[in-house]
Amino acid sequence: xxxxxxxxxxxxxxxxxxxxxxCRSLDFQATTMFWYRQFPKQSLMLMATSNEGSKATYxxxxxxxxxxxxxxxxxxxxxxxxxxxPEDSSFYICSASLTRKETQYFGPGTRLLVL
Amino acid sequence: RKEVEQDPGPxxxxxxxxxxxxxxxxxxxxxxxxxxxxxxxxxxxxLMSVYSSGNEDGRFTAQLNRASQYISLLIRDSxxxxxATYLCVVNDDYKLSFGAGTTVTVRA
Numbered sequence: 001x002x003x004x005x006x007x008x009x010x011x012x013x014x015x016x017x018x019x020x021x022x023c024r025s026l027d028f029q030a031t032t033m034f035w036y037r038q039f040p041k042q043s044l045m046l047m048a049t050s051n052e053g054s055k056a057t058y059x060x061x062x063x064x065x066x067x068x069x070x071x072x073x074x075x076x077x078x079x080x081x082x083x084x085x086p087e088d089s090s091f092y093i094c095s096a097s098l099t100r101k102e103t104q105y106f107g108p109g110t111r112l113l114v115l
Numbered sequence: 116r117k118e119v120e121q122d123p124g125p126x127x128x129x130x131x132x133x134x135x136x137x138x139x140x141x142x143x144x145x146x147x148x149x150x151x152x153x154x155x156x157x158x159x160x161x162l163m164s165v166y167s168s169g170n171e172d173g174r175f176t177a178q179l180n181r182a183s184q185y186i187s188l189l190i191r192d193s194x195x196x197x198x199a200t201y202l203c204v205v206n207d208d209y210k211l212s213f214g215a216g217t218t219v220t221v222r223a
Contacts (some may be wrong), residue, residue, distance in 0.1 A: 034211075043119070043202070043215040044159065100209050106158040112126050 004096045006107035013084055014115055021110045023094030029074035030096035033105060034042045035067075036046045038091040049100070050077050084114045118142060121214035123202050126219055128193050132152030133166060135189040141218045148179055148208040150188050152199045159202055162188075193221045 001050040018023050021032055029072040031052050036044040048064075050071035058064045068080040077096075081088055091111050095104035128134045136213040140148075148165040163170065165177040165186050178190040186203055200216035 036213075041123070043117075044211075045209060045213075049210070066215040091156075103161075104211065108158070109156075109158045111156070111218065 002026075002096070002105040004030075004094065005099075006092075006094055006109040006110050008110060010110060010111045010113075012113045012115065015085050016083055018035075018080055019080045019084055019112060021081075021092055021112075023077045023079070023096065025075050025096040025105070025106050028096075028098060030077075030098065031074065032070055032085045032097050032100045033077040035069060035079050035095075036093045036095070038093065038109075039093045042095060043106065051100070084112070086114045088112065089114045102104075117214075118207075118212040119203050119214035120207050123216050123217060125214060125220055127185055128150075128219070129180045130193055130195060130221055130223055132221075133189065133191050134193060134219055135187060135205050136201070136212050136219075137187045139183075139187050139215075140212075141184070141201075141204045142205070142207050143181075143184060145205045145207050146160040148186050149204040149206070149211075150175075150177055150186075151202040151204050151213075154199050159204075159213070162201070190219070195223060196222050197221050 005024045006021045035047045038044045047062045048058045049057045056069040057091040071077040094107045097104045129188045150162040151159040152162045153159040160161045163172045169178045202216045203214035205212045
């Protein structure tokens with residue numbers, strides 16, 4: 001199957017700092033990438049959908065100025081959590097697909113802890 | 116109301132047992148359905164798609180009831196390695212909605 005990587009796998013940062021998470025499709029070109037967040041014992045919640053070369057579409061309640069998404073190439077999307085606060089601590093997972101309608105392949109996730 | 120609801124469990128079963136659980140979804144127009152498996156602190160992995168006529172994949176059987184808007188998963192002859200959280204996933208216009216998961220623990 002298709003392989004998606006995320007970096008870093010884990011990050012601890014101080015409150016107020018910004019954190020960038022990378023999502024890469026290693027063996028296919030992903031027109032669409034999705035960013036999810038999962039709090040403990042809760043479901044994955046879609047945060048935003050990004051299409052290569054265009055602005056991301058954010059889900060209701062997700063602040064686009066706080067969660068900056070860049071999908072500048074067909075193999076890389078980044079999520080930047082700006083001015084992170086403890087409540088942003090979560091498991092962030094990306095997925096990638098050839099097109100919006102195709103199967104999504106999930107990355108291994110990034111665990112963010114904001115102190 | 117949540118889009119996808121699941122009994123969180125946990126279901127604690129001995130090896131070899133059969134375990135079954137359901138999920139319900141709120142959007143009657145949902146197009147496709149899946150079961151994913153998520154191990155502790157890992158990403159979800161696709162277990163199987165769910166088809167209207169019901170389908171089997173080895174020891175796993177999935178059923179879909181569109182009229183009642185529920186999906187089921189049955190695991191036969193449970194193995195220790197089946198211990199995981201099983202996520203019910205619904206595709207609405209190519210956006211995936213995840214349930215919070217049903218935890219299954221298989222004991223020796």
